[in-house]
Amino acid sequence: MVIQSEVKTTEQDLLRVVGLSKIYDGTVKAVEDVAFSVQKGEVFALLGGSGCGKSTLLRMLAGFETPTQGNIFLAGKDITSLPPYQRPINMMFQSYALFPHLTVWDNIAFGLRRDGMAKADIANRVESMLSLVQLNQFARRKPHQLSGGQQQRVALARSLAKRPQLLLLDEPLGALDKKLREKTQFELINIVQEVGVTCVLVTHDQEEAMTMASRIAVMGGGRFLQVGRPREIYEVPNSVQVADFVGNVNLFQGEVTAADATCITVRSAECMHAVTHSAAVRVGMRVSLALRPEKITLTQVLPLADDNWCVGEVVELAYFGAYTTYHVKLDSGMVLKVQAMNGTQTNVIAVGHRVYASWHTLAVVVLTQ
Amino acid sequence: MNNAFAKSWMIAVYAFLYLPIITLVVYSFNASPLVTVWSHASVKWYVALMADDDLISAVKLSLEIAFLSALMSVFFGTFTAFALNRYRRFSGRTLLSSMASAPLVMPDVIVGLSLLLMLVSVQHWLGFPDRGLFTILLGHALLGAAYANVVITSRLREMDGRLDEAAMDLGCKPFQVFRLVTLPLLVPALVSAFLLTFTLSFDDVVLSSFLSGPGYSTLPMVIFSRARLGLNPSINAAATVIISVVTIGVIALSLYQARAARQRKREMALVYSESNQNT
Secondary structure, three states: OOOOOOOOOOOOEEEEEEEEEEEEOOOEEEEEEEEEEEEOOOEEEEEOOOOOOHHHHHHHHHOOOOOOEEEEEEOOEEOOOOOHHHOOEEEEEOOEOOOOOOOHHHHHHHHHHHOOOOHHHHHHHHHHHHHHOOOHHHOOOOHHHOOHHHHHHHHHHHHHOOOOOEEEEEOOOOOOOHHHHHHHHHHHHHHHHHHOOEEEEEEOOHHHHHHHOOEEEEEEOOEEEEEEOHHHHHHOOOOHHHHHHOOOOEEEEEEEEEEOOOEEEEEEOOOEEEEEOOOOOOOOOEEEEEEOHHHOEEEOOOOOOOOOEEEEEEEEEEEOOOEEEEEEEEOOOOEEEEEEEOOOOOOOOOOOOEEEEEOOOOOOEEEOO | OHHHHHHHHHHHHHHHHHHHHHHHHHHHOEOOOOOOOOOOEOOHHHHHHHHOHHHHHHHHHHHHHHHHHHHHHHHHHHHHHHHHHHOOOOOOHHHHHHHHHHHHHOOHHHHHHHHHHHHHHHHHHHOOOOOOHHHHHHHHHHHHHHHHHHHHHHHHHHOOHHHHHHHHHOOOOHHHHHHHHHHHHHHHHHHHHHHHHHHHHHOOOHHHHHHOOOOOOOHHHHHHHHHHOOOOHHHHHHHHHHHHHHHHHHHHHHHHHHHHHHHHHHHHHHHHHHHHHHO
16 A cells, blocks of 8 residues: 655655655664655645654654655755754644744744854844744744744744755644634745745645645555645545544445446445546455545435436535535435535535535545555 | 641651750850850850861861862762763673662771771772871762762753754764853752762761871861760850851742742743734
C-alpha cells in the first residue's frame, strides 16, 4: 500500500526527499520510506491523525531529528546531516515557542542577530516584518501581553525574518479558537503568498490543509497514503483510509457483478450500484464504494433509475443554517449520511419520513484497498 | 465542629513552631544574666553584642562563606542539572546523576569526616590546603551543589523544550542556546537556589566543625560552643538580630512577588479587553 509521489528532479524542485525513514529503538517506524518533492513557491501539506508520522517528518526537515535512512535535498544540496542552525529553513512552532523574556521586537530580531547582520539592517528588517503582520504598535510588548492571534503573527514574523528558503508550519492554527482560525487562515496564506516562500505545513485538520495547501500528502502509519491537489484527494481518494480521513464519507461494501471498459456494476446489501470508473476490477471482486454525503439527493418520490438509489427512514437531522445533514437508516441497517443545501427545497423532510436517496453514476468512487 | 478542630490544630502547630522563637526574642530583652529568670526589660545584651568582637567576626566569616559557597553551588548545580536534563546519553551519565544527589542523603557527619580525611592526606602530600576558609567553602559548595541541582532541575524540566529548538532553528549553536534562552529563563530558579544554599551554608555546624582550622569559627560554631558553656543572653540577642533580618527579607520578597503577579494579571486583562474590541 505504498503510494509515493513521483520523484522527478526538475529545476523547480526546491525540496526533494528521498527514501526517508525514522526508526526509533530499531523497531518503531515513525516514518517509513517517504519520498516527495516540493516546488518553489508551493505550499505542501502533510495531513494525518496523531501518530501518523507527520510531525517526525517535519522535525527531520528542520533538523531536530536525524533520519535513520534517506536524504533531504534543499535546492540541490544534501542537507541531511546539517544541524538546525545551519539550515536555511525556519519553522513556526505549534503554540509558537516565542521567547517569553524578550519583546516582540527582540523575538523577531533574534535570528537576524545570530547572522551578524548590521544593526541598521536588522532594524529595517524587523520593522518591515512588523508591518507585514501589522503589529507595529506592539513591538515593545512581551509575548504574554499579546492575544493568541497576535502571538501567532509574531511567530510567523520571526520565522520569516531570516528569509528562509523553506518555511515549516507546525499546526499553525492549532492553538486558536474556531472563529479566529478562519480569519487567520486567509491572513496566513496571504502573507505566505506575498513573501513567496515555499512552505511545508503539518496539520490534522483537513479544512486547514485544503484551504492553505496547493498539494496535500495524506499520511498514515508513517507512510504517504496519497499525494495530490486538494480536489483530487477529496474527489478521488485512492483508499478507504484516505476517503474516511478526508471529509465525511459513506462506505458501501459490495461485489463486482459486471465490468466493462467504462462502467462497472456492484451489488451491495443496500442496492445495485452502476459506477463510471476505470479502475482495474474483475467480476467477483470485493470492493468498497465511497460516496460523499453532499452528492446524495433525498426525495419523497420514487427515482426513475434502476440503480444508485435506496430507501430508508430519516432518524436524525441537524440544521446548520446553510445546509442540513440527515441520517437515513436504510433497510440493511446502514445509516447513510446525507448533506443538502438549504433554501431551494419546498417540501421539507423531517425525522420519521421515509425517503429515497439517489446519486449520479459519477458520484461513487470504487476503492479496492 | 470540624472547623473548630481545624482551627485549634492550626494554633497548636503555629505554637509549636513559633513559641520557642518568641520566647527567645522576649528573653533577649531580659536584664537578668540568668536566662530563665525575668527581671526587667533592657537592651544591655544588644549593647554587649556590639562589643563582642568574636561574635562579630564570626558573623562576617559566616556571611562570606555563605555568599561564596552559594555562588559555587549555583554554578556547579546549574551545569550538572543542565547536563543531566538536556543530554540524554553520555558515558557516565547514570553515575553522575546518582552522585549528584548523594550528598542529599548522606549524613553530614559522614561527608564531613570523609572530606576531612581526604583533605588531611592531600595537605600531607601537597602541603595545601590549610584548613580554614577554603576547606569550609569546599564542603559547603559540595553540599549546596546537590541542593542547587535539585532546584534547577525541576525548573529545567518544566521549561518548554521547544524554546531551545526555536533558538536553534533561528541559528543558535548549542552554547548560544544556553546563554541566550535557557539561562535568562532560569534566573528565578538560580535566585532561589542561591538563597537556599546560602541559608544551608549559613546555619551549618557539622561540616564547618570538621573542616575549619584555628581562627576560623563560623557563627553557628561560636553559638554552639558558647551554649555548651552555659546559656548566655547575648546569644539570644544575636539570634533575634538574625531572625529580624530573615523576616524582613522574606516579607520584602513576598511583597515584590505579589506586586509582580498583580502587574502581570493587569497586563493580561488589558490584552483581553483589546482583543475583544478588535473582533
